[in-house]
Amino acid sequence: MLNMDFSQKVVIRTAEQEWVPSPAGGVLRKPLAREEAERGHATSVVRYEPGASFQRHEHPLGEEILVLEGVFSDETGDYPAGTYLRNPPGSGHAPFSKDGCTLLVKLHQFDERDQSTVRIDTTGTPWLPGIGGLQVMPLHEFEHEHVALVKWPPKEVFRNRPVTPS
Template sequence: MATSTDFNMDFSKQVVIDSNLLEWQSSPASGVERKLLAREHAESGHATSIVRYMPGASFSRHEHPFGEEIFVLDGVFSDETGDYGAGTYIRNPPGTGHAPFSEHGCTLFVKLHQFNPHDTQTVRVDTRNTPWLPGQGNLQVMPLHDFETEHTALVKWPVGEVFQPHRHFGGEEILVLSGCFKDEHGSYPAGSWMRSPHMSQHHPFVEEETVILVKVGHLPLTM
């Protein structure tokens, strides 16, 4: 398994990972495991991971000098600010810290050290109690956060939906939450993570209802 620095840190290249095929790796905290998707340094800097807390696991208090973004995939994630069930979207801005734990266990999608330094908004969205909005075509969209060119949302694709070919200014990052997302390059089942560079292009579609977590406009325009 990859444990070195600079893992998937070339933002000019597309990365596609089926996280279901990765093995869990230990973390500095007992009972907390992770699947690495991208990482700058061993235990600091830019990182994108799937993280699993076993029942009763906890992390000692730590700071996030460049922010932390979390989507709770299953279970209940907790810290001193509250308990956050599956489907909760969390943003802890630069300079914040916490002591997270999970009483009964949980799985998270976590992004560290990736905030614009001027983005100081704390966000908590329970997506299971937030209405969907109409998107392009027959898509439904649930906006989660916007800052300058960066936009994060859930997108629900109905059965048989085909989207127009398009380019990604500032790149695109997708985590498939349910169903199977597809484009002319391949099929991506639930648990797949994709990062596509600035001005990349594809022609996406689905055959079954599919929900994806999408972030656009946040990657470097040049390398």
Template sequence: MPSNALTPTNLHMDLSVKVVIDSQAQPWIASAQPEVRRKPLARQGREGGHATSIVQYRAGASFPAHNHPGGEEIFVLEGTFSDENGDYPAGTYLRNPPNTRHAPFSKDGCLLFVKLHQFQPDDLTPLVLNTHQQSWRQGYGNLEVMPLHQCGTENVALVKWPAGEVFQPHTHFGGEEILVLSGIFRDEHGSYPTGTWIRSPHLSSHTPFVDLDTVIWVKTGHL
């Protein structure tokens, strides 16, 4: 059951510090809407500021129409997310730019990865992308990459790792953020199962690898 505790403020907002959270192990926290609950990963302020969360809509849940002054970025993990503009099944990547407005709901329930108030100032293009209808491109080694978005130094993509793949040692200029969508992502610092969120700061380094087939959502250059 979700906790009745208030969503914490100023959670993991030091962007110079690496953060690793197994979201599967985190408790649910109630939101302002009874049928919507969330697992905060990073947050500034109680509501309306910088936030990264796992959000669950139960069947029939809805939110009143509202603005996103700092923009909203969503990856649908499970189920179907909807608003007055359409239905977005699992695997859909959405970007609602600053000052857009909608009234979201889910008829049968859904699970989302949500980032609020984190758009670049000149990033004003809305986007709806069903990743199940997109093509993979050849990446480094045996990796497959599906680019999702690019603005300035910020890049967002899905990356598919075949079992046994090892990536070259590298440094993250502008930082890196990962959500493990399936499998187990690994590096010399640890193992990160499905549902793990990793935020690595500017100029951090590692040598990632996998033992099992693994897919990650990844954003670079934005920290």
């Protein structure tokens, strides 16, 4: 297991991390959190070299992707940098990248009842005002889960506001 105690603060300098080969040739990873070697809960930065692909596979508890660089593709389309993808539990695909790409990927972290497929171009989606100087871009909600991008201005400090019972 890697960084699975969520009560502990973890700082990972991904620029200093080595790329680790995945089971698919030309697909490399920088693991951020992982439950087991090739299954279960995982969060990674993933790089597809030009022409790299994975065979078709399923995601029992979903997959969440933010395309950081390049174009990520599967049989449902081509997704350029800035695209947020959410593939629901039980979904499957055969991903590839013609020219290469870098992704943030989260696996096996959904409620099995959340069956929403989401595709958002975050480069054209407006930011909303948040607490202090923060800006927020909501991406998905399901019951108690709220997924969003948060833009932090320089020198902003997180101010945790206590929740007042109603």
